[in-house]
Amino acid sequence: MTTNVAVIGLGAMGLPMATRLAEKFTVTGFDIAAERVALAAEQGVQGAASAAEAVAEANAVLVAVRTGAQLHDLLFGDAGLATHLADGSVVILTSTVGTDGIDEIAGRLAEHGAQLVDAPLSGGPVRAGAGDLLIVVGATPAALEVARPVLDQLASTLSIVGEKPGDGQALKTVNQLLCGVHIAAAAEALALADALGLDREKTLEALTAGAANSFMLGNRGPRTLQAYDEDGAEVLSRLDIFVKDLGIVGTAARAAHLSTPVANAAEQLFLLGEAQGLGELDDSAVIRVVAPHRLS
Known part of the structure; x- marks a missing residue:
């Protein structure tokens, strides 16, 4: 059962999503801007000193990046977040980055005992805080089972469009x-x-x-x-x-x-x-x- 959630990036969308999730789960958040971590703490989100610390105990990890290259760097670059993921956890990609490289990322995460849930969303910050997002999902049934409680907390419309990462993109x-x-x-x-x-x-x-x-x-x-x-x-x-x-x-x-x-x-x-x-x-x-x- 998904109980611990990490949110990496507490920007315009990350913060309201973390706040919404904190109503139901134990949520740990990290952002490179310390003031965003402090702001999240006021909303019931536990702050972490690093992304690695934030994901260590998490069943589900939400990430929002601008490009596929940034996602690759976050997971396998200098930050090396993939090596700190809990076994059996899922990484929920909420960004629109396109399908290029998604298969490779999903394969490399599997080598670390984690799964990728491809879940780009629409709605904006206000709707994120109210759990009123539109989310389209591509994920294996096993990964979706772990991620589903998190996605249900964020979405008013949840469309499962395929059984593999990349289908959502x-x-x-x-x-x-x-x-x-x-x-x-x-x-x-x-x-x-x-x-x-x-x-x-x-x-x-x-x-x-x-x-x-x-x-x-x-x-x-x-x-x-x-x-x-x-x-x-x-x-x-x-x-x-x-x-x-x-x-x-x-x-x-x-x-x-x-x-x-x-x-x-x-x-x-x-x-x-x-x-x-x-x-x-x-x-x-x-x-x-x-x-x-x-x-x-």
């Missing part, structure tokens, strides 16, 4: 293709409404009530309307995340010899946004690539 790649395209399309649509002299608030209300609606239009639309404000929209998902994720989509599509021209076009908008210094803004700021200045 594959589905999340497909998901991010659609999300990136929908955000870019919403930006173009609202920029066109502006150019045609329409009231953008009324336009958004009408669009979300009809067949043109999508989750991303309804979710990002109101923030898109704030993109030209002095402070911009609240940052709930950074623009440069879609630079990374649509790059993963492109890599996967090329490997499959599949043409994805619409995703490629959306990727160019996000790349331009990053080049224009918008990378740290909310991804809804991509409208400023289409229309640098509000037209009406």
Whole structure:
């Protein structure tokens, strides 16, 4: 039975996930920033002096990294976290890193008596703290049995999409293709409404009530309307995340010899946004690539 959980990285997502898990499990957290460890301690999370110390007694270890290379380095590089994992434990990968190298990482973890649970998630910090995340999972039945209580505590929607690590990454790649395209399309649509002299608030209300609606239009639309404000929209998902994720989509599509021209076009908008210094803004700021200045 899973009772001890380690969370490596107590950033924007790691901290609320650790806090949520601490409601049910004994949770130990580590972050290179001491102030984040102290903040987690105020929320019932035990602090550790190192990542190795954090995972020593854990049945399940949550990690959030930006790339597959970072995951490889964390587990098998200088940190060598894999050598400190408890026998029979699972490493739960919550990041979107693509499928490249996942088989190798899972194989090397098995040599250390641990298993990889491929569980990329969506939802943002507020939903993480409320246990309201969407998580897609690829894992062996044995690994899933260990990880399931942790995943259930974090997710309102848990989709088991395959029985091997990499299946979760594959589905999340497909998901991010659609999300990136929908955000870019919403930006173009609202920029066109502006150019045609329409009231953008009324336009958004009408669009979300009809067949043109999508989750991303309804979710990002109101923030898109704030993109030209002095402070911009609240940052709930950074623009440069879609630079990374649509790059993963492109890599996967090329490997499959599949043409994805619409995703490629959306990727160019996000790349331009990053080049224009918008990378740290909310991804809804991509409208400023289409229309640098509000037209009406």
